[in-house]
Amino acid sequence: MADHDDFREFVRERTPALSRHAYMLTGDHQLAEDLLQSALASTYRHWRRVRDTNPEGYLRQAMYHQHISWWRRKRVREQLFAAPRQAPQADPSDATALRLSIAQALGQLTAKQRAVIVLRFYDDLTEAQAADVLGCRIGTVKRHAHDALRRLRDIAPDLLDDGERTAR
Structure with a gap:
């Protein structure tokens, strides 16, 4: 029963941060909830083993693996269409x-x-740590990070700081 209470307390304390993290990975609130629930179920099954080590790290790794598993299963090709720029709404x-x-x-x-961008820049993991979480080589992480950053510069130039704008 102590295991159950420990896990319940862990979930109560860490759910807001883990929910944000899941949303960053999926970009969709419902998928983020599903991803977090799936990872929590996996973590609960192994709670005795992980509770005294790094349970949050284990859970985040479970989220990454589950997210990649969903991505591989779906094999949906993204099609991007040029959308007209909309004027930013007053916020x-x-x-x-x-x-x-x-x-x-x-x-x-x-x-x-x-996943690479979230791991490297949101979670502040090294390339080696990100490669370990994703189960790939460091070179693969570097390639995905390079491609993602180049794509982000193209699709969201408004996110660049002033120093990067002048360098371009």
Whole structure:
């Protein structure tokens, strides 16, 4: 029963951060909920083994693996169509507008590119750590990061800071 209570407390404390993380990976609230629930179920099955090590790291890795598994199964090719630029809507919060811009830009990346960007820049993992989580080589992480950043510069130039704009 102590295991169950420990897990329940862990979920209660970490769910908000893990939900945000799942959303960053999927770009969709419902998929993020499904992803988190799936990872929580997996983590609960192994709770005795992981509770004294790094349960959040284990859970995040379970989310990445589940997300990649879904991506591989679906094999849906993304088709991007040129959409007319819409004038930014007035928003009282610059932070909200920035979050929306980032979410929209991340939504235009492939699943692997999005996972690499989230791992490297949101979770602040090294290339080696990201490769370990994704189960691939460091070179693959570097390639996906390079391609994703190049694509983000093209699709969301408004996210660049002033120094990067002048360098271009």
